[in-house]
Amino acid sequence: MALVFGAFVGLSQVGMSQTLGRSNSGLSPDNSAPQTGSLGDALDVEARMSRDAKPSASHGIVSADLLRHPVSNKVRKMLQRALEMMNGGRHEAAIGQLRETLAKYPDSAAYVHSFLGVEYVKTERFQDAVSSFEQAASLLPHDAMTHYNFGLSLACAGDFDRAEQETRRALELDPQIDTARTLLGILLSRKQPTRS
8 A cells, every 4th residue: 555655646746737737846756647638738728718719739638528627717726826835735725725716616626626636645635535536537537637546546545446447447548647557557466466
C-alpha cells in the first residue's frame, strides 16, 4: 500500500497541475503526466469557445465529457485559486476553496470532485478521495485521467480489484498514460503468488 501511495501521489498531483495548464516540476522523478483530455485543456478550450465561438486546433485534445461541463469565469477563477493553494501545499485551504466552489456553483461538480480527490489523496483521506473520484467518473465517464485518478485512490484505499478495473478503463480510453500502465503493473503483481 505504501508503495502505491508513495509512487503515485506526486504523479497524480503533476497530472492535476497540468490540467489547468500550470507546471509543477519536482513532484515526480521523471516529471511525466499525460496532457490530453485534461481538465485544464477543457477550461481553456471552453473559455476560447465562449469568446471565439470555435476552439483552436493548436491546443491539446479534450474529452467531450469535459466540454459538456462549461464553467463561468467566476468558477474558473475559483478553481485556479484552489490550484494555487494546492501547488503551495495549502491542502486544507484548497479543500475549503473547492467545497465553497461546489456549494456556490453545483454545476462545477465535474471539475471540483476531480481536484478534491487529488487533495484527499495528498492528505491521505483515501475514502474521501474514492468518493470524490467516483462522482467525477460518473460525470466524466470518457475522461481517462479521471478513471486513472479514481483507480489510484482505490488502490490507496486498499480496494485493489476495483483499482485494477478503473485503471484498465483509463488505459482503454488513453493507452498513452504511462503512470496508469505502471499502476496496473503494480496491481497485477499483487495477484501473482510469491515464490518461496
